[in-house]
Amino acid sequence: MTTTYFGPWLIRQSEIFFTTELSFALVNLKPVLPGHVLVCPKRIVPRVKDLTKEEFTDLWLSAQRISSVVEEHFNGDGITFAIQDGKNAGQTVEHVHIHIIPRKKFDFENNDQIYNEIEKEREPRSYEEMEKESSELRPLFEENKNKTF
């Protein structure tokens, strides 16, 4: 039985839809837009500069792959990638994580309004909803699931 933490939070395996040797991706409790997911290194460190080259490479190659899949799955046309690296950059969970957010025309009045939304207080959705999304995404990565880049 694997236990996975996102910062101090124990994550249910059913929330995780993608893993490699060094990274994992999870669905979001409070997505800003449909398909807003997070990719994290397995090792819990707060800052990008704390990651080894191998971890950071694996993290971003995972993000590249995941972004293509979620963009298509959620009918997006564009992706917002962001890392809030440190508290002063808006980071709230002290564990490096990439936000991957599929975008569409007119999803916000101003394209960059999205970033304000990332940290706003939002209503959490239900675990059932999260598990449903995760189980929809997981099969899309089944091929070479544990491939290391």
Place this chain on the structure above:
Amino acid sequence: MTTTYFGPWLIRQSEIFFTTELSFALVNLKPVLPGHVLVCPKRIVPRVKDLTKEEFTDLWLSAQRISSVVEEHFNGDGITFAIQDGKNAGQTVEHVHIHIIPRKKFDFENNDQIYNEIEKEREPRSYEEMEKESSELRPLFEENKNKTF
């Protein structure tokens, strides 16, 4: 003589402070905050999904290294990393680029206000100012300048 383009824009060599075989980094005509720089793949493609694994890896390992240097040089404590991947994500120059922005406590009233600033119309600064900044940063990377990751 090398010519470097950022999308359709010819970039002066004096604006570039870091290069690898596959990537380059330049100072910004309209920085949102001091030390706001851009890292690009040398190949001009609009979307992250168009990049090879080698290009994307080199791009992000470059960004990791650059972020440590600019954070220290500009007395930051945190970094905002962002890619607006496609027009609907706010991309204005159709050439993949990572925004690297050193952050400080109270640099904006709301930490995530930064993202609205990225696309707002801002006054361009002078080339003299850009060249000065670039020439301050360049020596900080001289060691292993053309190192491939």
